[in-house]
Amino acid sequence: MIVTQPVGRYAASRKYDVLTALGAYALAQEKGMQRLVLRLLTLITARYNWKADELVVGRREMARLWCVDERTVKRETAKLRAMGWLEVKRPGVRGRITSYALRLDRVLEDTRMAWGNVGEDFEARMGMSTGEAPQQGSVVPFPGAAKPTPPDLTRGDVWSLALGLLYSEDAQSYGAWLRALSVHQTTGDRLLLMAPSRFHAHYVQTHLLDRVTRAVRSVEPELGRVALLYPGAEG
Template identity: 55%
Template sequence: MLTTRPVGRGAAARKYDILTALGAHALAAGRSEQILALRLITLITARYNWGRDELTVGQREIARLWSVDERTVKREMAKLRGRGWLELLRAGARGRVAEYRLGIERLMQDTRPGWERVGPDFAHRLEETPADDKVVPLPLRGEVPPPDPSDGSEWSLARTVLHAEEPGLYASWIRALTRTGRAGGRLTLAAPSRFHAAYVETHLTARLLAACRAVDDGVTEIVLTVG
């Protein structure tokens, strides 16, 4: 996933990817979310220092840019910090404004549902794994509840194992997979989208198979479908 800072080689494309992801997210959301995202996009476009990877601007200037009062600026900046979309680098003091930088990992996580609406090429680019081909789980917001294994199926039990081993990976990619059937040793799982299915099939099939075989050695194959 796109988590590198938007500086250096390829920085221009990463900047546009961040803004596109945020815009697509906003366009599918309600009015208050759209306003918050538009304010951040405008602030980034107008005042973000990409060379230093920081935002240094006073509340009065932000209020003028957003056409609001400073009380609204305080409230909206607090929302952005609370979400992790902005990270405080240095608090403001007398004669010195606060310094922030983009919380890229959190912003990418929160906007992920809208990536495929931009296009499969865009989603694929943002989901590319690091060079060592290891899957990097996303940061979590709060605890991820464990799955319910009460039906006793091999997939429910395997999900429990996977959750215990790596809850971030489980929350990002595994939780959404549902069991649709079993024929002999072939277990069929459904993903919520074509992209999700392709990503899991490419990067996680061996891991899912190992977890399933740990609870039922009769499973010999995992098949991904969309449904």
Template identity: 50%
Template sequence: MQVIRPVGREAAAKKYDILSAMMAHALAGDQHRQRLILRLMALITTRYNWQRNELATGQREIARLWCVDERTVKRDMARLRGLGWVQVKRAGARGRVSVLGLDLERIMLDTRPEWSHIGEDFVARVGQGPQPAESTVVPFRRPDPVPGDGVWPAICDRLAAEDPALCDAWFRALREAGIAEGRLTLIAPSRFHATYVRTHLLGRLKIAARRHDGSIADVVIDTL
């Protein structure tokens, strides 16, 4: 999948594409999804710094914009962080609010099933083009199927649905070593493989694991 970067000469059009994808995703869901995404879109259009990927607005100001109380703001921002759409870049300190960022790749992955509702021209424009480096890597041989025990096969299926080539290249070779105290440990076939997944793909892996099993708080990549 092409990762949209809202920079350069076509930045304005790319911003509209991201917002359009969010809109289509919201409209295809229930009232709770619609309300949550509408609130995030309100923050993006009024307070989000696209160039720096920063959102620095206090809960009181957000509550006023959303016409809700601060308790609702805390709840919905926690939901957005749980989805992986919003991330904490710098935690708030005394007298300063937290600085948040958006994971645009995660947003586009989650909204992709609804792109066709916008139109085939949108799918062609957003879904094609130069691929990120990690999804162009082709393994020397196709990995063996993931064993059927534990939670990892189901998590791997989620990752394959998002990006089959990326899953074949980097995720299917991982093996589950067990879960302890909310931490899922996966074994990589080599040190290089483990380092690459930790550096480039761990965020996507953690989100898939948490969405499959909410008790998984962390994922560790190790080697034999």
């Protein structure tokens, strides 16, 4: 899908089209997703810099805008990142707020199912604006290259949101190694994950643990450590 940023002569109408697509999608979803998309819509309308493709808003300001606490802000932004709708453009450090970019390609791909609810004219216009190829294309996808099914983010717990982030970063590693892990226990600042076998646990420990730990910390900074277990090693 080819998506250009909404700049130039028709920028204003394109912005409204994106917001309309988000609103129509939200109205077709269950209550939890409706609330999440409404929060994103409000954030985009109030603070998104379309020209710079940048959203720079502090966690405290987001909490005030959304009428929630900062812990909820962390969870909701992690969920939006896991969905692939937001991505970190510039990480926050001491004295500098995290900068996010809106992934228009992913937003439009995910909201496509609701375009027809707005009207045939809107659906046709959105299809043209994204450079959509005809449905009768001759390209046949190679079965082995198919992406695994993304994780369920509706639970909103730390591990499911961390899995969403890991999926958005590397779907193949997620499918081969990470989706088979489950939460065994959370103790203090440590998240203990259960792997299906000793070999599986060793591979993740050796090759993917740093990535997993970063994803978990991104969702819940208080969890600073991640460890692996396998059946028979619970003691």
